[in-house]
Amino acid sequence: MYLGFDIGGTSVKYGIVDENFNIIEKSSFATNQHSDIAVLDDICNAVEYMKGKYSFDYIGIGAPGFVDSKKGYIEGSANTPFKHTAVVDYVEKKTGFKTYVANDANCAAYGEYIYGQTDTENFVMITIGTGVGGGIILNGKLFTGSTGLAGEIGHIVIRHEGLACPCGKRGCYEQYASATALVRLTKEKVKKSDGLMSSEMKNKIDSIDGRTVFDYIRKGATDAKEVLDKYAKYLVDGIESICSLLQPDAIILAGGITNDKELLMEYISKYYKGSTPVKIAKLKSDAGLIGAAFIGKSL
């Protein structure tokens, strides 16, 4: 049995996962937005509860943002209260369990590897959500870089002197290829176009989400097609960059935006000319939790 935690901006999911990657018991609690130690105390309480019911060897924690897996720190992220927090040290001392921590997108990539993608030991997963995250699996292990910060795919530069990114750089991939960016592109289009999607959505701009363009392309809306065209070109730039640098066996796309798999792949195929296969993740929202539970095997 393995105990994994998947820390998010809103809630912390946790669960017991067995050797066959089945989630035996799963629960969650709200993420305390004000105190990193409060979140860790909540995690320790969950460990106490689980150890009364199951036998597990260690704890694996996935968290958004910059995580130094080697030193066991969550350095920080926009939506959680961690700031250079010594997570491993704190949880180990309080629970007595060996503890591992890794970036959540890294955990999801590892989850996809152990459960989903069994045909290759070398792939890069791009997780498209509020931002863009990622994980690199090389020779069946998570590649974490010098201090655990590898796989920050959202911060590769695809547009020289482009949009400012909170990271301090300009033109970062996540400013163009995240679900947030797709929503922005959709809203920009709706404001200035008279197409079918724009006409219908002009008075309810705030209800536009990552599914809007997909829904309207199915209705034949040209303005929606133009948005997905533009977005796909941005998305492909990052895929091409990763392939030029690493030539993995596959690129795996994950995140809510990949739910409309056929349509997304159709638009990617229009612009992607590389030879590395691009696939959609098999595991959905539990990839991060499953990967976190087993992350100690990889680090």
Add this chain to the structure above:
Amino acid sequence: MYLGFDIGGTSVKYGIVDENFNIIEKSSFATNQHSDIAVLDDICNAVEYMKGKYSFDYIGIGAPGFVDSKKGYIEGSANTPFKHTAVVDYVEKKTGFKTYVANDANCAAYGEYIYGQTDTENFVMITIGTGVGGGIILNGKLFTGSTGLAGEIGHIVIRHEGLACPCGKRGCYEQYASATALVRLTKEKVKKSDGLMSSEMKNKIDSIDGRTVFDYIRKGATDAKEVLDKYAKYLVDGIESICSLLQPDAIILAGGITNDKELLMEYISKYYKGSTPVKIAKLKSDAGLIGAAFIGKSL
């Protein structure tokens, strides 16, 4: 003893390298521009000559462009006659020696690793020349990717829908960060500026090379400073992208443009905000030959 070949567009350098990475004997011949087999025959003749004088176990060949190390093919490059050429098969059959082939920038990175950079086993080398090449050293080995095409740093995209690249994509790094690009930026500046460099070079534009801006910055020319500023920003975009993806222990810059190390690093430092150290290669033009000679140890 090790026998290495470094195939270039103009000449093929080759040499015997000892266990301490000293070049014992070195020579070169012109690259036959018209026939890939003619180049291979010239290589085989050099092997015959060297085997009469030295004892070596295998042959290592570095070549520009796309090289499939795993299958032993040189797929092709702009300045050599190779086109899906089965180099390893041909040379092994003709000489009887086990033969390895790898991309020349990959060989240079491996040469830098074994001889130059002894303090880390994980770095990315960016070789700046006519184009931009590179090599990734992970855990002391050349990382070659799925079919040996990893490390094509010149083709990561840094400018969405930017300049067309012969590879078929737009906005590739080498269109902005190669020595060729620096020369282009310099010429563009000279044509439209009235600064010191521009005034003096306007009538001899064809004599502008990669050193021109460096020479004029030392003379205090503002127009030259502006060119290197612009170039350094491009260069940094690629460095940042590599660091976001891989977080190596170091980025190593190589190529003629790094000869004016202090000035180049001063300009890079103005824009580079990452934590991964950026260094200049210790080995100069022999890195490719030394790396090729030993490449069998890495592949």
